[in-house]
Amino acid sequence: MSNPNALLHRRDVVNELLRDRADLLVIAGLGAPNWDVSAAGDHPNNFPLWGAMGGASMIGLGLALAQPKRKVLVITGDGEMLMNVGSLATIGVEAPKNLTIAVLDNERFGETGMQKTPTASGVDLAGIATACGIRTSRIVRTMTEVAELRDLAHEGRGTTFAQVKINPEALVFVMPPADGVILTTRFRQSVLGDEALFN
């Protein structure tokens, strides 16, 4: 961290957010956030998306409401978050304490040729989240702030939103299982026990 203006590296950010993850439940948005979460280690408590763009935060909300004693962390991209930015209004109203949304903001649609997203032109996602009533909402630019975000996500003391400014680097794909039934079933079995296989 010799240069404080240097953009964060996405996999450093995700590795720190998932450090000592214990029983944290993780939703990963499609594209690079999926590969980043998978690069940190495949895990049954991950639900990595291969589609359903715009849905990551709302999957997090439904899960957080269903499992109020567990902590839910959504890790997604700026393009994915912007596709359903109205979700922040819905989540701001419901305000589950155990939900954190970390947007890895490279200001690009990374999978499709690094075209600029609206955040490249200054659209302030953290400001939108604040305006939607998510009181703990911030822009994150340093690994010290990432470590604070990690602790907030693991403590679950209030809905938290972070727009983490990252380098628009293209990294090697690290893929989790692609089959939705495998991902769903192993997640439910891990969270709910073997009973989940029977109903």
Added chain:
Amino acid sequence: MAEAAKSRAEAPERLPTWPDEIYRVLKDAGIRQVAMVPDAGHSRLIRSFEADPETRVVTLTTEEEGVAMLAGAWLGGERGVLLLQSSGVGNCINMLSLPVICHMPLLMIVTMRGDWGEFNPWQIPMGQGTRPSLEAIGVIVNKVDEPHLVASTVQGAANLAFNTWKPVAVLIGQRVLGAKNFKELARK
């Protein structure tokens, strides 16, 4: 006003009973999360759920949020229902690939517009496109046009969704809901 209240009190049997019936059906199905964009046809059911401390009613900004939310609910072991108008079905289509490809149950109760007796031409394209769009993406569709069959149709759809882990939509037709006529209202 007093006269109107009186006539309502004298004719309680004229109120439709199906919203209360499907509330019971959905309670018996174990519904805990209710995701909705309101429609007049769902107003009575929404009021029942809002008065119920066991259910969480979540107002969405667009219907596809509810598809994703109820996928999250299922991952966490809770059952939910999505209440929407037929126009909102169009907002859901790509997000429905999530329950379709993951074999997740999803129960959608859709109140129809652009159907029997519609007066608003702008409701026609999505109203007529509701069933084919849902079927094209892989949702099982059951339509009901008679009030006395609404509850049993919802019950069957809930069983199908939660026992076979499939997305299922019940379309409640305008024959059940009654068609609005804003032109008549404008003349009054």
